[in-house]
Amino acid sequence: MLSYLLRRLAGSLPVLLAVSIFVFGFVHALPGDPARLQAGPEASPAEIEAIRADMGLDGPIWSQYLRWAGHTVQGQLGVSTKTRQPVAQVIGERFWPTMWLTLVSMVWSTVLGVGLGVFSALRRGSAADQASMVVAISGVSFPSFWLGLLLIDLFSVQLGWLPTGGYGTWQHYVMPSFTLGIGVAAVMARFTRSAFVEVAREDFVRTARMKGLSRSVVAWKHTLRNALIPVITLTGLQFGFLLGGAIVVETVFSWPGLGRLLVDSVSFRDYPVIQAEIMLFSVEFLLINLGVDLLYAAANPEIRLS
Amino acid sequence: MAETVTQHPALTMPASAGADLLRVQGLSLAMPGADGPVTVVQELDLAVRAGETVALVGESGSGKSVTALAITRLLDDTGGRITAGRIDFTTRDGARLDLVALDDAAMRRLRGAEIGMVFQEPMTSLNPVMRVDEQIAEAIRLHRGMDDAAALAEAKRLLDRVRVADAPRQLQRFPFELSGGMRQRVMIALAISCRPRLLIADEPTTALDVTVQAQVLRLLRELQAEYGMGLLFITHDMGVVAEIADRVAVLQRGRCVEQNETAALFAAPSHAYTRMLLDAVPMLGALADEALPRSFAKDSLPQDTVTPGAAPVLEVRGIATRFPVRRGLRLRGRVHAVEQVSFAVRPGETLGLVGESGCGKSTTGRSIVRLELPDEGQVLLEGTDISRPSGADLARLHREIQVVFQDPYAALNPRLTLGYSIAEPIRTHGLAKGDAIEARVRSLLADVGLPAEFAQRYPHELSGGQRQRVCIARALASEPKLIIADEAVAALDVSIRAQVVNLLMDLQRRHRLAMLFISHDMAVVERVSHRVAVMYLGQIVEIGPRQAVMQTPQHAYTQRLLAAVPIPDPARRRALPPVAEGEVPSPMRRLEDAPIVAPLVRVGPDHFVARHSVGGLY
Numbered sequence: 001m002l003s004y005l006l007r008r009l010a011g012s013l014p015v016l017l018a019v020s021i022f023v024f025g026f027v028h029a030l031p032g033d034p035a036r037l038q039a040g041p042e043a044s045p046a047e048i049e050a051i052r053a054d055m056g057l058d059g060p061i062w063s064q065y066l067r068w069a070g071h072t073v074q075g076q077l078g079v080s081t082k083t084r085q086p087v088a089q090v091i092g093e094r095f096w097p098t099m100w101l102t103l104v105s106m107v108w109s110t111v112l113g114v115g116l117g118v119f120s121a122l123r124r125g126s127a128a129d130q131a132s133m134v135v136a137i138s139g140v141s142f143p144s145f146w147l148g149l150l151l152i153d154l155f156s157v158q159l160g161w162l163p164t165g166g167y168g169t170w171q172h173y174v175m176p177s178f179t180l181g182i183g184v185a186a187v188m189a190r191f192t193r194s195a196f197v198e199v200a201r202e203d204f205v206r207t208a209r210m211k212g213l214s215r216s217v218v219a220w221k222h223t224l225r226n227a228l229i230p231v232i233t234l235t236g237l238q239f240g241f242l243l244g245g246a247i248v249v250e251t252v253f254s255w256p257g258l259g260r261l262l263v264d265s266v267s268f269r270d271y272p273v274i275q276a277e278i279m280l281f282s283v284e285f286l287l288i289n290l291g292v293d294l295l296y297a298a299a300n301p302e303i304r305l306s
Numbered sequence: 307m308a309e310t311v312t313q314h315p316a317l318t319m320p321a322s323a324g325a326d327l328l329r330v331q332g333l334s335l336a337m338p339g340a341d342g343p344v345t346v347v348q349e350l351d352l353a354v355r356a357g358e359t360v361a362l363v364g365e366s367g368s369g370k371s372v373t374a375l376a377i378t379r380l381l382d383d384t385g386g387r388i389t390a391g392r393i394d395f396t397t398r399d400g401a402r403l404d405l406v407a408l409d410d411a412a413m414r415r416l417r418g419a420e421i422g423m424v425f426q427e428p429m430t431s432l433n434p435v436m437r438v439d440e441q442i443a444e445a446i447r448l449h450r451g452m453d454d455a456a457a458l459a460e461a462k463r464l465l466d467r468v469r470v471a472d473a474p475r476q477l478q479r480f481p482f483e484l485s486g487g488m489r490q491r492v493m494i495a496l497a498i499s500c501r502p503r504l505l506i507a508d509e510p511t512t513a514l515d516v517t518v519q520a521q522v523l524r525l526l527r528e529l530q531a532e533y534g535m536g537l538l539f540i541t542h543d544m545g546v547v548a549e550i551a552d553r554v555a556v557l558q559r560g561r562c563v564e565q566n567e568t569a570a571l572f573a574a575p576s577h578a579y580t581r582m583l584l585d586a587v588p589m590l591g592a593l594a595d596e597a598l599p600r601s602f603a604k605d606s607l608p609q610d611t612v613t614p615g616a617a618p619v620l621e622v623r624g625i626a627t628r629f630p631v632r633r634g635l636r637l638r639g640r641v642h643a644v645e646q647v648s649f650a651v652r653p654g655e656t657l658g659l660v661g662e663s664g665c666g667k668s669t670t671g672r673s674i675v676r677l678e679l680p681d682e683g684q685v686l687l688e689g690t691d692i693s694r695p696s697g698a699d700l701a702r703l704h705r706e707i708q709v710v711f712q713d714p715y716a717a718l719n720p721r722l723t724l725g726y727s728i729a730e731p732i733r734t735h736g737l738a739k740g741d742a743i744e745a746r747v748r749s750l751l752a753d754v755g756l757p758a759e760f761a762q763r764y765p766h767e768l769s770g771g772q773r774q775r776v777c778i779a780r781a782l783a784s785e786p787k788l789i790i791a792d793e794a795v796a797a798l799d800v801s802i803r804a805q806v807v808n809l810l811m812d813l814q815r816r817h818r819l820a821m822l823f824i825s826h827d828m829a830v831v832e833r834v835s836h837r838v839a840v841m842y843l844g845q846i847v848e849i850g851p852r853q854a855v856m857q858t859p860q861h862a863y864t865q866r867l868l869a870a871v872p873i874p875d876p877a878r879r880r881a882l883p884p885v886a887e888g889e890v891p892s893p894m895r896r897l898e899d900a901p902i903v904a905p906l907v908r909v910g911p912d913h914f915v916a917r918h919s920v921g922g923l924y
Contacts, residue, residue, distance in 0.1 A: 203425060204434070206425070207432065207433070209383060210417055211496070212416070212418035212445065215410070222436070225436075229435075301435055302482045
């Protein structure tokens with residue numbers, strides 16, 4: 001078990017290396033010159049050059065990369081070019097708001113999605129099944145920025161029930177989390193439904209019915225456990241989707257998280273923050289996938305025991 | 307009384323008439339189809355008494371499994387419907403219920419408790435993520451009101467009863483850790499766990515090897531006698547029917563065409579379809595007095611197609627194919643799929659390669675055409691060693707040796723016309739050009755008894771037998787010298803199977819084809835083979851002229867294999883088949899533990915036997 005974990009972690013290193021090269025390359029390919037932005041409109045060319053050297057943006061691109069990669073490995077993420085605060089501190093402040101928002105969204109959307117999927121599968125072809133799948137498709141189809149604005153207009157502006165944005169109490173979570181999770185819930189519902197329908201046709205489900213078990217015991221005890229195995233894999237992918245979705249939702253709801261930080265950093269060409277943040281997303285994604293594989297093995301004895 | 311019954315279950319007489327446990331009257335069933343419901347069973351009458359075994363026989367699509375689902379009312383779950391008739395069942399407390407009229411709650415009290423069922427596919431009929439103990443205990447708790455501990459103890463007792471070795475450990479296992487035979491025993495333990503009055507067994511041994519089939523049939527007979535159950539046995543195999551049934555009902559396309567006592571039905575079948583079914587069943591021993599093979603055709607002649615002393619088309623010398631078993635990065639062992647196998651096939655000759663699943667017979671065939679790469683040994687094609695083939699050698703190999711696989715559904719590309727599939731080898735090997743290709747495709751279709759317009763059709767428009775004919779036409783397209791038929795008739799219904807065997811033998815006659823006929827079906831092998839090789843645990847343990855190997859088998863495994871084959875003749879039913887219990891050992895071995903191999907010993911003209919230990923057998 002431990003050796004499996006270590007092997008998996010070691011296997012992640014080449015992925016991180018590749019990601020770091022891409023991130024660095026893309027960020028530096030962005031149009032715009034951070035030194036000029038930093039220096040302001042009045043600065044002379046000599047001043048701009050001095051700032052450029054100070055920011056570590058002089059010399060050929062590969063040597064810039066090596067310098068950055070070397071520092072990153074040692075845990076020195078540098079200083080934000082915008083606020084002059086250490087990058088670790090900037091990201092640290094924003095980490096938990098995003099993490100909580102993502103986790104809360106993940107939990108409710110998975111529970112609701114799986115539940116709705118099973119509900120539909122059990123009533124396959126009925127009006128209830130079709131209605132819930134229409135809801136599910138709509139859930140995927142709503143652009144989250146638009147849905148977010150609609151919710152703000154209704155619940156905050158007109159009804160005054162919920163705050164328009166910000167972070168702090170549980171009321172602050174309701175709309176952002178709903179906006180973020182609804183797409184995931186919809187995908188989960190559709191996927192669970194089809195996995196469940198497929199498993200329900202299997203021979204062992206017939207065996208379970210032949211024991212005299214009721215339809216609901218067969219569904220929850222025999223069918224669902226098998227249907228959840230592919231759903232677990234999907235959960236990992238959806239988690240990545242949520243991290244990405246947070247960028248839009250946090251902007252709409254002024255959520256003080258990593259997503260908004262990324263948007264702000266990109267518009268200010270704050271290279272150290274952008275790079276550190278995308279590396280953080282990659283590490284999170286790798287860890288989630290590792291967790292998903294472990295869960296997958298836990299749910300599937302054939303994988304676990306071989 | 308009980309004692310006698312246990313010892314001679316075959317002799318159990320049906321309980322007195324009038325005490326029908328199950329009486330099906332005028333049953334009609336419909337399944338949903340593309341254009342509305344399709345009637346799949348029509349006005350079926352059937353009765354099963356306590357202690358009696360009734361076989362429901364028919365080919366695929368005859369409606370026999372649907373009937374079983376209707377009796378258990380699991381038909382409701384599949385979208386099927388009972389459109390007419392009644393199913394009367396007498397419960398343990400003497401009540402007589404029409405199952406057609408019961409609701410799901412009432413049916414649930416009968417399922418498992420009074421009606422048990424064993425399904426065909428032991429590999430898929432158990433829940434893959436649940437341990438064996440819970441799968442059995444669940445039913446016991448439900449119907450017998452036992453608590454957890456008592457139910458588990460009962461599950462263990464049941465596994466012992468169905469002779470699962472080391473029951474306490476097997477209970478803790480997941481289904482994928484058990485062999486097919488073990489899983490079917492678990493299924494049986496589950497089905498009888500609440501002492502049902504009626505046991506329905508739907509092709510319970512079809513997916514099993516013949517020696518395991520014999521074990522399971524014997525077990526079912528014992529249990530039936532012990533519990534006094536009525537047994538409704540669904541099968542397509544007349545051999546199994548003759549072994550187990552008191553009465554037989556023959557189904558053809560949803561209609562019962564004949565129903566009779568087993569002995570009477572076999573002795574004097576009254577319906578043409580029954581006669582056809584019985585005629586098509588290969589009976590092991592049918593050619594006991596003949597040296598040469600002979601097809602199933604009515605006026606067939608001995609297949610005298612081998613020229614004595616002719617040089618072999620194919621010679622295999624000591625090939626070994628092993629598959630590494632890794633755990634993590636470390637090599638843990640090897641599956642010795644094929645170990646030191648040698649044989650030769652001459653022009654016009656059929657070598658039958660027989661053995662049970664996992665014995666290496668298919669891997670041997672695949673190793674010859676390099677679908678697997680053998681680790682050792684030589685393959686000689688007309689005297690040329692092609693073990694390390696050049697490009698030209700490979701082209702020749704693929705032209706001169708063709709394979710016909712088991713599953714005609716999977717072996718044809720569903721998006722290509724049949725004509726295109728048959729023409730592909732002709733194009734690949736540049737055997738014809740332009741219009742000549744089309745003419746060749748037409749003549750190949752004619753060769754296999756299909757009309758020329760089939761060239762424009764797609765695989766899904768054909769029946770299984772027709773598809774297998776197309777696969778044979780495709781194999782013939784490159785004008786091969788040798789055909790490897792890998793279980794080529796195993797997936798076909800008996801009547802179709804006989805036709806395809808006849809076709810292969812006819813083609814052999816016309817083209818002097820050599821054939822490597824890989825099969826688990828001893829009776830078919832007897833029909834087609836000039837010589838027979840028996841494989842066990844990756845090695846050939848006996849090889850020789852067909853008559854010598856089958857009439858005077860020298861190796862213990864050959865004897866065991868032949869003894870297990872059910873004979874479609876109730877008059878020859880054995881009181882209890884002499885069954886060797888136990889499982890075939892695994893061909894997987896640790897690295898340092900190489901299997902014993904030694905040259906075979908000559909015991910008669912052209913007849914060789916292994917005299918070294920192969921898996922403990924000599």
